[in-house]
Amino acid sequence: MLSMIGLVGGLALLIYLTMKGMNLLVAGPLCALFVAIFSGLPLFPQLVGEGEANLVGNYMTGFSGFIASWYLMFLLGAIFGKVMEDSGAADSVSKWIVEKLGMKRAVLAIVIACAVLTYGGVSLFVVAFSVYPMAVSLFRQANLPRRFIPAALAFGSVTFTMTSAGSPEIQNWIPIEYLSTSPYAGWEVSLIVAVFMMVFGYWWLRRMITKAVASGEKFVSRDNDPVNKDKALPHPLTGLIPLLVVLIISFIFHDSLQQSALIIALLGGVITAYLLNRNYFKSFWDAVSEGTLGALIALGNTAAVVGFGGVAKAVPAFEIAVNAMTSIPGSPLIGGAIAVSVIAGMTGSASGGQAIALPLIAPHYIDMGVNPEALHRVVAISSGALDSLPHNGYVVTTIRGICGESHKEAYNPVAALTVIVPLIGLAIAIILFSFGLGI
Template sequence: MIEWVGLVGALALLIWMTVRGINILIAGPVAAFVVAITAGLPLLPPLAGTLADGGPAPDFATSYMAGFADFLSSWFLMFLLGAIFGEVMGASGAAASVARFITQKLGSRYALAATIAACAVLTYGGVSVFIVAFSVYGLAVALFREANLPRRFIPGAFAFGSVTFTMTSAGSPEIQNLIPMQYLGTTAYAGWQVSIVVALAMAALGYVLIARMVKRAVLAGEGFEARESDDRFEIDAKLPSPALSILPLVGVLGVFLITQALGKWALLAALGTGIVLACAVGWAQRGALSGAFSRGATGAVVAITNTCAVVGFGTVAQLSPAFAEALAAVQALPGSPLIGAAVAVTVIAGLTGSASGGQSIALPLIAPHYLSLGADPAEMHRVVAIASGAMDSLPHNGYVVTTIRAVCGETHKSAYGAVAATTVLVPVLGTILALVLFTLF
């Protein structure tokens, strides 16, 4: 019983500290410590002893840092280049040029849609959702400035465009759509007919929700609030042409698609190309580019360590007996195997704060069980993928913390409402719709 209290209490504590603005580098280890104490996990390696096979038994300190360090070593270079690319797009004037073109030719009402669309294109093109926010931030700030929209909705626009109707849809090259393949023997296009319907429904509902939230804020008198760190260009400033300014984003997507055989390392080639193109396009602003590189490097360190802190918590949480009991309980749910699989992945993704983590932990255990009950592999693939993108984006999620605080410089209090509406509510409803459609057809 104490293990359950510790696991649920630690998760609640982590969410509370995150929302209250306590640094995640403090909140993550504190919450993981609570899990370790209540689960009876040794705190330090000398206290852990050995396993039956002679290997070291798990302990709090080693397990937390293993999760932290694994993510850091896997993604630091991508975070670094992604952050620099975003800063250079802003400092070069390329982001401002594209934003000014969109708002002048199409009207300011398209600023929100353009931000979401940019994220959606990059995400469905395969660029990691963590990197997309960095890449589009300069453009988003310029768009919101031109349209005089409250910048606290930028994280919501990023999250909606990245981690909902694109990340988990059929054909998406994101890892959240690829993990089920190895356990279910499916392809990335599994359940594509239902996926199209669900993706369109999620896109429409999510856009209506966030657009209404932005409209209410504007009617209440909110507008864009400039910051000292923003790249500013006067109305009559000479900017690169819009056609040239969009080339860096096109270059990132194009090079990534060409070099996909390199896996996640293709991001380095793509982002490096984008940085070179952005520097070339904004050569007239070359005096500001060195500062952009420095800001990008600093931002990358803050962003990735924030994410690592949450990954470390998830690693320790998995060691709690309550975690295994929760997984066993959802497997025992009566009814359709698809419902059981959706609940299992949703619960685990919520506990770990990770869609991919929820799938990787749950699928090896639940896939054989539900397939033996007659579940269709393609249907399970699609339901699991969509479900994993719902409760994973609670306030402690690494992507949410990074995007709101490190990339956009907002607080959970001001920005998380839009994120929750578009990345928790919308995917939950999308999962229900997928279950209904698979049941009926």
């Protein structure tokens, strides 16, 4: 009983401290200590026998293990995003999409700009920073309530692109290590689900905005609003080509190198972006340095959460919880989806949720004969649902840091599009796989 109180209380404390703004590198081990004390877990390796569970050993094993597995992917992904940003290539692609769709489809233009950049491998945070100035300009011209800008940015970045088949985002690549699949696993179902999420989510976003406008809401300018600069931008084609290079290289090498193909793909994207747009850089090496620092912060924050999971999964209550989730009657995919969704939601991280859940549930379901491709796609989609609760790093950064909104004003539309829509998409995926589609 005490162990369960410690587990639930530790997770609740992690969410609370994160929403209060505490650094995850501090909050992670602090909440792990809470879990360990309530469960009677020894604190130091010196107090137990070799290989036995303890707070420091389990925390650092989870922390360092995640870094060892994903450092180069985070590093090259962040550098690629900053290179695309510094050269103006990301802005060029976004601006071209906006110009082609026009003012009447301002919201759709923002969503598609985010989707193209995300599916091309640009970091989610870089996409938000890059598209935000254009979003402000379009919302101002269309006189739309600015509190919906975070929802538009998030919808285009972390829903139908982040977890879809072929996406170079790590949420689609982590399952490969545990299931020996490919980034294109379950692509038939993934395509159907992605189209549903895109169409239904956009309809819902437009409906929310229309209702707000009808009730008298309008755009309110701020003194610190970004102003579109007259900086010369590269041709949109030289911005699209590096995105295509990432996708093509990852496709060519995914069978032979599995998740390591992403290293070559992102490196190829960086080199291509430099060669095509080298005359437009403010400073290429400064962009590399900024990308490196960004990667270390993102990687450290995620590893801090995975380290917390390393302690959580060592206590008796965690095994009870996982057994309960994986013993749910019906399709085994339901249990897997719930386990990943709940853990991703508790940790506020899709990648962290997968890294904690998959080592535990993958062998269990594979032994049961569950199709690995179906499990891969269900895990990917489910990780991108409850992870977007208020304490999620991307949600906090986009709403507060980038858009300058409050959770009270902006989070409900974000939750509708990044939690509810993916959950419906997840249900559709499970139903389609249950009928044998894509298997």
